Amino acid sequence: MSLLTIILNILLPPLAVFLKHGIGTAFLVSILLTLIGWLPGVIHAFIVNQ
Template sequence: MSVWRVILSVLFPPLAVIDKGCGSVLIVLILTVLGWIPGVIAALIILNNPNT
């Protein structure tokens, strides 16, 4: 996980996970709309997962 991805996930979480697939982007987008902090947490979890 690069520093730029972490900064991007804090500023705009759906853009940080754009290359992880449509499902990840959709989940993070919904969580970001519901609340900024859940979107950031979800983006960081998805970026930290080494299997994807």
């Protein structure tokens, strides 16, 4: 995992997931979790972008 990916996972989780996987289920889940709370979105982004 690159330094840029780690920074994006923390600051903008949906963008990090989009750059890795494109528009799909993982991206939509990331947006939903980030809207619910920032921390669940970050955790999901780290798990998806392993």
